[in-house]
Amino acid sequence: MDQIQRSEHKKGCANCGAELRYKPGSQQLHCDYCGYEEFIEAAKSSFEELELQHYLKIVGNNAHAQTIQLLHCKNCGANQHVEEHYKSLKCVYCSEPLILEDMEREGWILPTALVPFQLDLKEARAIFRKWVNGLWWAPDKLKKAALDPEGLHGLYLPYWTFDAHLRAHYRGQRGDHYYERQTYRTKQGRQTRQVRKTRWRHVSGTVSGLLDDILIVASQEKGRQLPAKIAFWNLKELVAFNSKYLSGFVTEKYTVSLKEGHHRSFQQAKRMANTWIRRDIGGDAQRIHQTDIALSNETFKHILLPVYISAYRYNGKNYHFYINGQTGTVTGGRPYSFWKIFFLVLFVLVVIALIAIFAP
Template sequence: MDFHPHGNEPMEEQKIQKTELKKACANCGAELKYKPGTTSITCEYCGHEESIAIDDKGFQELELHPYLQEMGSQKHSEEISMLHCKNCGADQHVEENYKSLHCVYCGQPLVIEDAYKENWILPGAVLPFQIDKKKSFLIFKNWVKSLWFAPNNLKKAALDPQFTKGLYLPYWTFDAQLYASYTGQRGEYYYETKRVRNSQGKMVTQRVRKTRWYPAAGEVSGFVDDTLIKASHQKTGRIPAKISSWNLKKLQPFDSGFLSGFVTEKYTIPLKDGHLQSKEEARDIATTWCRRDIGGDTQRVLSMDMKLSDETFKHILLPVFVSAYRYNGKEYNFFINGENGSISGSRPYSFWKILFAVLAGLILIGVIVLLANK
């Protein structure tokens, strides 16, 4: 084992991983945290700010196939500390000094002493939070006010912002040159007029649409850019599709400064599985291109031979706020997109409001029927 020349500790134990560097404020020594919507890290105590250096080279697209082999998968990787929630099973990495720490999903305390080390493929890009926790909680409060059939006192319920956590979700993106040859059929509509008997027994003229089919074959090719594949099925399966849309043009080259003060979920879907899913997405894209190439009014793709080349990928991190609130002893979850502020969540309903609405509707129907019979 190699030893550092200035001490007795192994060199491996003295190595500080880039993703776990915690920068201290030059003025007061407190930890600097990322300020959403900026390229700065800031001190919550004295207001000191420092800029995050953005890599002028842009994103690093990694060649896919070396990573699908065992040796290649170790390149561009680092060791990070992970905490496992014994209550809900989520694994999470926190880019800050551990204080009072709770699971981002279920709110249960995490045992700091249980932290363990694990390798991950370094993110190639991150979409930094564009809104802060205060704004996310305001979005949540306005959402509560807008709920139909919600209990009146829900708006007055004690909703604690401290349980709202910013979370970076892991995704894979895949790029490739796509080529496909196909055989199919082009359909062209035409119309015929015929006499039919309607529901009243009368003979009427009806225009009927029919299709003439012609053989078609050809080739399509193009660049498939940033096919987005979810990289975790452990807890992110709970993230609603309604908020799972981000503007990837806002991606920044990865810098650990963007993670400061937030929780990061490690990918649990292997790169190999993500790649298989991306190939299915590419096949759907190729089919769309084939249909467009066939033309006509409608199309059939009977066979298709697809090939992908120059495949690259990135591990990227995308922002959401995750939280839960309790009402009448029951827990409800909500999620806010950390880039555009869209919200989705579960909520309680007022039995009495729904009952009175149903009764009012029945009374209204009864009045309409009564007036119609006069």
């Protein structure tokens, strides 16, 4: 995973010169040392939708080359970028130390917009601790990990969004259910029952509509897929991209190309077209024999969305825990304590044995 460009003109605190960080849920940068705050210029609520076919032709050449700096994890291969000093920084996925890589130049597309973090680190830790404490049979080490102030990291994940006008011609069949009385024999004699049947007729037609913000994750590697439970953001809160929102957080660059992202969005468009077609056919059942789909006025955005992540290793296996940085929804894989379960089962067996011995 390559990462977002480091700001070339980073501004320090006007009072003490320390680094300013974005204050989640606000329009301000904050100094952790002296408390100084600086406003981020008013964010635009509207931003340019980029013309898809134009970018598909030019992306990959040097027309959009940017200088980026990577922090590389030798353990899991992830590359991360931070808008802060990287000394002693650990990988958000496996907690191994990150190593500074050489500068690289490559063609890539800058983010158009982002959803800023609405939860600060203190709030995220409180949510994480509450969730962990509610887990039955969790190892004590996991509960201690939830208290580790260095164990939770804010991460901006890259996504593609695609808009288009969809028009689909279809041929198929509409099925309408009806019932017939059927007689059959049993040991008790002749019985009757209602049997459902379907009357089919051929249909054809056209559906059309606007596809708005088909969301495609742009950083997807085996073993690090974001759980669907937290992958919901209110995109109405997108603001125009400003690198100041990245300060204090880790940011990933997309690894799913624009071309691949477009291919995946088309698969979603096909599923949406089938839904529209079935609704248009109507009846009790539908069969779709042929569909010709055309997309026009295709545009896209490269956006960043906020999530907190904690990596925990138990019995040789990595577990990841996630908090949606906008909504506070939490989920993750979890280990079970063998010994807690063992002693509970043992306790239950002892209780049963005592009841059996002393029962009258």
